[in-house]
Amino acid sequence: MIYGTALPPELHKVKDEIEVYARNYGLDFFETIFEMINYKQINEIASYGGFPTRYPHWRFGMDYDRLSKSYQFGLHKIYEMVINNDPCYAYLLNSNNFMDHKLVMAHVFAHCDFFKCNMYFSGTNRKMMDEMANHSTKIRNYMDKHGIGVVEDFIDVCLSIENLIDYYAMNQEEASLLSNKSLIEDDTKNKVHKMKSKGYMDKYINPEDFMKQQKDRLDKKKEKSKKTPIEPVKDVLYFLQEQAPLESWQRDVLSIIREESYYFSPQGQTKIMNEGWASYWHSTIMTQKALRDSEIIDFADHHSGTVHMRPGSLNPYKLGLELFRHIEERWNRGQFGKDWEECDDYRLKREWDKKLGLGREKIFEIRRLYNDVTFIDTFLTPEFAASFKLFTFDANKRTGQWEIASREFKKIKDKLLFSLTNFGQPFISVEDANFKNRSELLLLHRHEGFDLKISESRRTLEGVYKIWKRPVNVRTIVQGEKKILTYDGKEHTDETYE
Amino acid sequence: MVSRIERDHARFRDIVKGKIKQNLKNYITQGEMIGRIGKQYVSIPVPRIDLPRFRYGLPETGGVSSGDGEVGTPLGPAGDPEEQSGQGDAGNQPGEHELEIDISYEELAKMLGEELELPKIEPKGSSKIEAMKRVYRGVHLNGPRSLVHFKRTYKEALKRQIAAEEYDPDDPIIIPVKKDFRYRGWKDIIQPQCNALIIYMMDVSGSMGDEQKEIVRIESFWIDTWLRSQYKNIETRYIIHDASARMVDRETFFRTKESGGTLISSAYKLCNMLIDRDFSPEEWNIYPFHFSDGDNWSSEDTKICVELLKNQILPKSNLFCYGQVVSRYGSGQFIKDLKESFNEEEKLILSTIENKDSIIKSIKEFLGKGK
Numbered sequence: 001m002i003y004g005t006a007l008p009p010e011l012h013k014v015k016d017e018i019e020v021y022a023r024n025y026g027l028d029f030f031e032t033i034f035e036m037i038n039y040k041q042i043n044e045i046a047s048y049g050g051f052p053t054r055y056p057h058w059r060f061g062m063d064y065d066r067l068s069k070s071y072q073f074g075l076h077k078i079y080e081m082v083i084n085n086d087p088c089y090a091y092l093l094n095s096n097n098f099m100d101h102k103l104v105m106a107h108v109f110a111h112c113d114f115f116k117c118n119m120y121f122s123g124t125n126r127k128m129m130d131e132m133a134n135h136s137t138k139i140r141n142y143m144d145k146h147g148i149g150v151v152e153d154f155i156d157v158c159l160s161i162e163n164l165i166d167y168y169a170m171n172q173e174e175a176s177l178l179s180n181k182s183l184i185e186d187d188t189k190n191k192v193h194k195m196k197s198k199g200y201m202d203k204y205i206n207p208e209d210f211m212k213q214q215k216d217r218l219d220k221k222k223e224k225s226k227k228t229p230i231e232p233v234k235d236v237l238y239f240l241q242e243q244a245p246l247e248s249w250q251r252d253v254l255s256i257i258r259e260e261s262y263y264f265s266p267q268g269q270t271k272i273m274n275e276g277w278a279s280y281w282h283s284t285i286m287t288q289k290a291l292r293d294s295e296i297i298d299f300a301d302h303h304s305g306t307v308h309m310r311p312g313s314l315n316p317y318k319l320g321l322e323l324f325r326h327i328e329e330r331w332n333r334g335q336f337g338k339d340w341e342e343c344d345d346y347r348l349k350r351e352w353d354k355k356l357g358l359g360r361e362k363i364f365e366i367r368r369l370y371n372d373v374t375f376i377d378t379f380l381t382p383e384f385a386a387s388f389k390l391f392t393f394d395a396n397k398r399t400g401q402w403e404i405a406s407r408e409f410k411k412i413k414d415k416l417l418f419s420l421t422n423f424g425q426p427f428i429s430v431e432d433a434n435f436k437n438r439s440e441l442l443l444l445h446r447h448e449g450f451d452l453k454i455s456e457s458r459r460t461l462e463g464v465y466k467i468w469k470r471p472v473n474v475r476t477i478v479q480g481e482k483k484i485l486t487y488d489g490k491e492h493t494d495e496t497y498e
Numbered sequence: 499m500v501s502r503i504e505r506d507h508a509r510f511r512d513i514v515k516g517k518i519k520q521n522l523k524n525y526i527t528q529g530e531m532i533g534r535i536g537k538q539y540v541s542i543p544v545p546r547i548d549l550p551r552f553r554y555g556l557p558e559t560g561g562v563s564s565g566d567g568e569v570g571t572p573l574g575p576a577g578d579p580e581e582q583s584g585q586g587d588a589g590n591q592p593g594e595h596e597l598e599i600d601i602s603y604e605e606l607a608k609m610l611g612e613e614l615e616l617p618k619i620e621p622k623g624s625s626k627i628e629a630m631k632r633v634y635r636g637v638h639l640n641g642p643r644s645l646v647h648f649k650r651t652y653k654e655a656l657k658r659q660i661a662a663e664e665y666d667p668d669d670p671i672i673i674p675v676k677k678d679f680r681y682r683g684w685k686d687i688i689q690p691q692c693n694a695l696i697i698y699m700m701d702v703s704g705s706m707g708d709e710q711k712e713i714v715r716i717e718s719f720w721i722d723t724w725l726r727s728q729y730k731n732i733e734t735r736y737i738i739h740d741a742s743a744r745m746v747d748r749e750t751f752f753r754t755k756e757s758g759g760t761l762i763s764s765a766y767k768l769c770n771m772l773i774d775r776d777f778s779p780e781e782w783n784i785y786p787f788h789f790s791d792g793d794n795w796s797s798e799d800t801k802i803c804v805e806l807l808k809n810q811i812l813p814k815s816n817l818f819c820y821g822q823v824v825s826r827y828g829s830g831q832f833i834k835d836l837k838e839s840f841n842e843e844e845k846l847i848l849s850t851i852e853n854k855d856s857i858i859k860s861i862k863e864f865l866g867k868g869k
Contacts, residue, residue, distance in 0.1 A: 044503040053502070058513055061506030062547060149519065156522070160549040311565040312573040319564075393573055394560035400709070402573040405560060416562045428552050445552070453555035459524075460550045474552075 005036050007092075014102055014290075021289045022109040026364060027281065029112035030126075031087040034105065036094045042078050043067040045091060049264065050083035051132045055139035055256075056148070057155055079302075080104040084115040084267070086126035099295040103282050103302055106290060110281035113367075114274050120266040120371050123171025128263055135256045142249045154250055157463040158257040164236035164428050165261050167269065172262040175235040179242075182231040192218060232429035232444055237261070239430045244467045254467070268423055269371045276320015277367050279307060283321070312393060312402050314416075319388075323375070326384050327366065328359030372420050380416070382409040426452055431475065441468045442484075445476035452476050454485070461487040513547065522547055634684045641681025650680035694729035694783040696722065697769050700751065701790035703740040703760040710823040714789040715752045717821065717857050724865055725785065733782075735772060739765035741795070745772070759795045762788075762832065763802040770810045779814040786811060786818050787864075791825040792832035800832065804839045812845050819847045819864045 007015060015034060022029070037045070047064035048054040070076040079100060082090040090108040092101055115121050125131055143151045169175035192214040197205040233239045237258040241251055267274070283303060291299055307318040330336060334354030343349055366375065385407075392415045394405040406412070418424065427446040435442035441464065445452055457474060464472045464487075471488040478494075485494045513519045514526060525547050563573075637647055655674035659665040665672075698718050700706075726732050736751035737743055743764040746754070769786055777784060794800050812818055822833045833848055840846045849860040 044501065047503055047506075056502070056506060056509075058506055058510040058519075059547075059549075060503060061508070061510030064503045064507050065510060066546075153519070153521070156549060160551055163551060309564055311563050311567070312561075314561060314563050389564045389566060390562060391564065391567070391569075392560060392562050396572070399572065402560065404567050404569050404571045404573065406569060412562055415560070419561060424554070426552050426554060450554045453553055456550045456555075457552055460552050463550065 007034050007036055011036070011092075011098075011101055014098075015105055018102065018105045018285060018290055019109065021285050022106065022113075022281070025281070025285070026360075027109055027113040029088065029109055029116050030085075032082075032090055032109060032112050033087050034090050034092055034108075036092050038094050039071055039077075040068070042081060042091055042093050043071060045081055046078050050081050050089075051129060053133045053136045055136045055155075056143065057152065059159070080108060082108045082111045083129070084121060084124055084126070084263075085129045086116075088112040088115065089129065097298065099291075099298040100302060102290055102295075103286055103299060106285040107278045107282040109285075110278040111274060113281075114270070114277050117368050118266070118270060118273075118371075119369055120170070120269055123174065124263055124266060125259075131259070131263075135260070138252065138256065142253065146249065151249075151253065154253055154466075155257070157466050158237075158254050160460055160463045161236060161240075162257050162261045163423070163425055165238075165258060165265065166234035167265055167422055169235070169262075172238075172259055175262070176238055179229075179233045179235045179238045182229040182233050228433045229430060232431050234427075234429045236428060236430050236443070239433075240464075240467050243433055245469055246467065250467075266371075269373070272316040272320040272323075272372045272420075273367065273370060273375050274320070275317040276322075276324050279317045279321040280324045280363075322388055323379055323384065324363050324366075326381075327379050328363050330359070331362035332357050332359035334358070373417060376413070376416055376420065380413055385409050385412055426450075428474070435473060438470070440471045440473060443472070443474040445474055447477040451478055454478065457485060458487065458492050461485065461492075465489055510547075525549060631687045632684050633687055634682050636683040636685070638681045638683040640679075641683065645682040647680045647682050651678055654678040654680060693731045693781060694725055694733070694785065695773075695777045696725055696732065696734045697737060697772065697784070697786040698734065698751065699737040699739065699743075699765045699769060699786065699788040701740070701760055701762070701765075701788075701793075702738045702754050703758055703791075703793070705760075705791050705793050705825055706823070707825060710791060710825050711752060713823050713851055713854060713857060714821070716854065717789075717851065717860060718787065720857070720861055721787065721864065724861075729783065733777070737765050737768055737772075739768075743768040760790070760793055761799050762790065762794050763799050763806065766803055766806040766811060770806060770814075773811070773814050784815040786815055787821065788819070789821045789823060790832060792822045792830040793825075794832050794835075797835070800835045804835070807836075807840070807846065812843065815845060817845055817847060817864070819849070821849050821851055821860055821864070824850065824852045 006012075011034075019032075043064055045052060046067055047060045054060060067076070067078070071078075077093070079093060079096060080090060082088060088108075088111075090105075090112075092104055096104070115124075139151065139155075165172075166175040166178065169178055192211055194211075195205050228243075229239070235258075237254060240246075241254045241258065246254065286299055286303075307315060307321060309315040309318045332355075333352055334340070334356040335349075335352050340349075340352065343352075366379075370378070386409075390412045391407045392405045392411050393402050395401070396403045427448070429444050429446070430441070431444040432442040433439070443464075452474075457476075461472050461474060471486060473484050473486045475482075475484050475497075477483065482497055483494050484497055486492065513522055527546055527548060567573075634645075637650055651674050652672060655672045655678040656665070658675075658678060659672060700711075700714055702711075722734065734748070736746050736748055738746055738751060738754055739760070739762070741759040741761045741764065745768065765788065773779065773784060794803070807818065820833065820836060822830060824830065830850075833850060836846070836848055847864055849863040851857060851860045
């Protein structure tokens with residue numbers, strides 16, 4: 001109990017009722033604790049990413065400012081917050097009406113189920129509430145000791161590279177392991193393979209001069225690849241945390257930022273699925289079980305608000321919900337497998353119904369195994385794109401307006417996947433920590449057809465310099481030319497290379 | 499008790515105001531939020547701070563959405579694609595949410611003044627009325643009990659007790675004695691009170707596009723803010739013109755799109771008439787601003803304008819500012835004509851505004867003389 005604001009008895013009853021519905025449908029969630037708070041509190045919690053305590057930082061104030069202003073001007077309202085923790089904490093806004101609370105509860109239970117069951121959350125810290133409070137205490141202590149400005153400046157630097165983690169690792173521990181592999185030489189590789197032999201036969205089966213020859217060859221190879229890291233390290237934060245000349249408090253701050261980054265990363269990776277899943281279940285539970293006749297209008301109003309989609313934006317609630325429904329229907333009617341794929345009779349396909357009823361089972365499986373990228377990649381079909389009226393849009397340079405660019409399925413899917421892969425962020429990794437043999441840091445930008453924003457990259461490099469304290473470089477491609485951008489602590493230079 | 503978030507909030511606002519952490523100054527960007535008070539829409543210029551990151555250099559990458567429409571159907575003005583927050587907050591009301599800063603106009607003007615090094619305006623006219631304002635700042639050693647500064651008093655007492663080794667951490671009782679007490683002090687500030695009239699004139703002929711109007715809108719907002727900080731009693735009037743001029747309210751001023759020819763003299767005539775009828779130059783500090791893309795109908799009309807300025811409007815005004823917004827269609831001749839006709843006229847200020855980035859420069863040109 002954080003705000004000491006338990007549910008009033010009538011809502012408590014409703015909570016128990018909805019919880020039973022949810023469990024009966026097969027949702028599997030941690031114990032969920034609801035609290036009723038006012039809009040100021042919910043804005044505060046939302047600014048802190050769902051947590052009651054975070055370390056002091058102006059950016060939370062910035063988010064709070066935006067949230068409370070848009071609430072005041074009636075532009076935006078947060079109905080609910082729920083955090084991935086065991087037990088799950090969920091917050092209800094006290095100014096909502098009774099029906100809203102019911103809907104939100106159904107929505108929240110599905111979120112909690114997703115947190116608990118989706119594979120990508122399996123590595124997250126389920127006691128993050130406590131961990132965040134620890135982080136806050138630590139950083140406050142550092143601030144007391146070193147000064148607010150000094151610590152905050154360093155946090156700013158860390159935040160500007162907080163996205164440079166390995167999004168494909170399940171959690172920070174796995175990422176550390178992977179990174180270590182690239183950092184520390186694998187000794188087993190460098191041993192000359194010896195054939196098994198009895199002691200007296202050894203010098204015949206593994207002749208001495210041959211062994212020596214093999215060893216020399218390996219040594220030479222080793223010399224050649226003597227580079228830190230051996231393989232590029234995707235988890236740039238980990239690399240800096242381990243290798244940069246930092247004071248111990250700075251190292252700790254960096255590790256805190258990294259840990260939080262990993263904690264939030266699955267939520268970013270499953271936004272469409274998570275919201276779709278929760279919307280699917282709130283509408284199922286409400287319409288089939290929990291809704292009373294008198295509430296139907298309010299429900300319709302609230303639900304349509306949640307899934308409303310403005311042209312020019314993509315509402316993850318709506319897309320996720322529709323995709324889950326689409327999949328459920330496909331698997332109910334058996335629209336999958338070889339026969340289905342190979343069928344090119346449009347009419348046959350439309351009336352295809354094997355009455356398998358596998359839909360529910362399938363979507364439960366999907367919520368366990370997929371993330372947004374694989375979800376869209378696997379289940380976004382041309383039929384769905386057409387019925388959902390998907391399109392891509394681009395800026396028209398002449399009019400300065402967004403315009404519908406295409407309704408071609410492949411383009412839609414590519415664009416959607418591109419925006420989701422790595423959160424639409426460039427891939428940056430550490431390539432060399434001893435660049436030019438002068439302890440300079442070389443980052444590598446894996447160019448995927450789009451250039452980096454150069455001015456901003458330079459300013460980011462300035463931050464990295466503050467951590468690395470030696471010149472920092474990033475290898476990238478600028479307008480088709482291979483370039484290395486450098487910041488040496490005083491000025492920016494760039495150099496073309498082949 | 500001050501909640502945690504309020505401390506972060508205050509810190510953020512201090513950064514934006516430039517009080518602390520100057521190193522973040524470069525990352526502050528100006529946005530605006532369209533808010534609503536009652537039924538009226540209001541727009542507030544708002545800064546936000548974006549820490550630099552490695553990201554793609556395409557501000558307009560577009561995206562995927564759904565709905566009806568053919569290829570080529572416009573969806574609205576291109577800007578930053580909507581940001582999505584990472585957590586599970588239910589966006590019930592989708593819409594662009596830019597960040598707004600809650601700064602009073604007084605503070606805003608002060609910031610503007612400091613930033614652009616604008617001189618304080620020397621008011622003209624004999625009818626100088628002064629108003630007194632009392633502000634509480636500073637700490638004094640004596641004063642009435644009602645103004646005791648508890649925090650400072652406590653600190654003094656704590657210091658004294660520690661120094662005297664009377665402080666026991668296990669039993670931390672602090673008792674202030676007489677010399678520990680600190681009191682809030684006040685100061686009377688005398689501010690001049692005088693009247694000012696701002697007349698905004700804008701060319702709304704076909705050649706002024708949305709971008710040009712946006713520039714005028716932003717610039718006049720800041721000018722308005724600055725002048726308001728300098729004068730207690732301020733009146734504004736809005737005039738739009740194409741081939742004929744009319745007086746409108748603020749809303750209409752920024753939203754109207756006319757088409758047709760341009761007779762700048764029509765606006766000047768109306769402006770002059772307005773001053774003569776309602777605002778005597780002896781009692782009012784008058785600031786006419788005129789924004790146009792510099793495309794006048796004929797040189798004949800330009801001549802009339804010059805005459806009007808020289809004989810009527812300029813003698814009555816503190817300043818006359820003409821801002822020429824660069825547009826693709828306009829010839830931009832008008833500013834050259836004015837430059838030729840008024841070579842060394844101090845009261846006439848001309849400024850060319852190429853794009854949004856040159857607004858600041860232009861404001862400085864207009865108001866930098868302290869008139």
